[in-house]
Amino acid sequence: MNPSHAISPTVPVATRQRYLLVLLLFLHTVNTYMDRVCISAAKSSMQNDIAGLTDQMMGYVFGIFAVGYALFQIPAGWYSDRAGPRRALTIVVIIWSIFTALTGAVFTAISLLVVRFLFGVGEAGAYPGATRALYRWLPARERGIGQGIFHSGARIGAALSLVIMPAVISLIGWRWTFVANGLVGIVWGAIWWFWYRDTPEEHPWTNEQEADLIARGIHEQEVPNVELPYIQIVTSANVLLAMFQYSASNITFFISITWLRPYIEERWGAEAANLSAIPLLVGAVALWFSGFLVTKLYQMGMPVLSRRIPAMLGYALGAIGLILCTQTTSMESVWPLILCFSLALFGVEMTLSPSWAFCMDIGGDRSGAVSGAMNMVGNLGAALSAVVFPYFVHHVTLPYIATETGTANSFFVFAALMNVLAVIAWTMMNPQRILRRLTDREMQFRMIGFLALILMVVFSLVYTKLIMG
Missing domain, CATH: 1.20.1250.20 (MFS general substrate transporter like domains)
Structure with a gap:
């Protein structure tokens, strides 16, 4: 044969x-x-x-x-x-x-x-x-x-x-x-x-x-620092920055499921309020797009940039969308606000996939506990947005953008600033960074700081959700 x-x-x-x-x-x-x-x-x-x-x-x-x-x-x-x-x-x-x-x-x-x-x-x-x-x-x-x-x-x-x-x-x-x-x-x-x-x-x-x-x-993709204690990992610059930027995304996202509908209803009427679901659906599309972008960049041999680029692009779009929202509040139609806020939500939702993938990159077999720490602090951003939104609407003014109270323009500027800071945070986040082992005394200080962070989050949530709520 x-x-x-x-x-x-x-x-x-x-x-x-x-x-x-x-x-x-x-x-x-x-x-x-x-x-x-x-x-x-x-x-x-x-x-x-x-x-x-x-x-x-x-x-x-x-x-x-x-x-x-x-x-x-x-x-x-x-x-x-x-x-x-x-x-x-x-x-x-x-x-x-x-x-x-x-x-x-x-x-x-x-x-x-x-x-x-x-x-x-x-x-x-x-x-x-x-x-x-x-x-x-x-x-x-x-x-x-x-x-x-x-x-x-x-x-x-x-x-x-x-x-x-x-x-x-x-x-x-x-x-x-x-x-x-x-x-x-x-x-x-x-x-x-x-x-x-x-x-x-x-x-x-x-x-x-x-x-x-x-x-x-x-x-x-080798997980660095696998031999280091959990407290050192979760109090490292990587995770602390991940916590901050995740709080920033929640400040914008939670408006879409808390104050957006009543805000639209008050300014444009009950019929217009039904359009408040549109940004959520746009956010779902953003998650798929961002996930694809993270995957594609990683396959191109860019493990660090595959997390940074989608997150930084997302926060930049979020900031742009929020600033554009400030130009819509005096318009007769609600559609400009819906479109601009959808752009903002598309941006911040783009940051979820790289954020949670980042936790998997540095957490490895401890991904559950590392991502739980990020999500815990992220809830602080959610609580903050629910409380400060009405305060900004009724009390905060800004030159040129929010010259009088009664609009959400000052809050949109605040949320946009948080997104800009989140872009800066991502420039310093690197899942492949190697850490030196801390001394026992340094670990004790880290432990005290971590417990203080947990207590701060719990106190803030109790205060904002139960006392002020």
């Missing part, structure tokens, strides 16, 4: 179970925001049925979730790293789903406070646990697009909930709506436990070729 005509053996093609993982985690984030938005949609119905649930008490109910959520970010991330995402995510999803369902069973304002605090504690593990799962299942070059798709579920879930939740409540009532949402989470948790494994090698549906592809992809 002619050797040239010999049949070459078929090389098995790598399976693609990691893509199913990203899909499951996308649905996971949709679920988290469906559960969060449900209580906002049910507010009026709940106040009619629950004794003592005044507007002030409802503010405490909203705020107590944020406190529990932020307080348990690092413990939940640490647990995900230690126990593995299969067990950790199954547990936390079932916990918050139970308390979502129990929200429909409360009859007093105090019991509602307790239930929503425990709901926040459960949801604290959602993002750190998912980040840890993505680290073990995605090659370094695919982390950007994986994080982009994963986080876009939150924006799509929030936008859809603005339409779906009121309709469901009118159909089955607010109590059964919470039960239905809880059941969705429990079903997801069961599927996760059945399908997911902590490493691709353990998965029965992942072949050797895909497991090898993932392993090589993880090791092609």
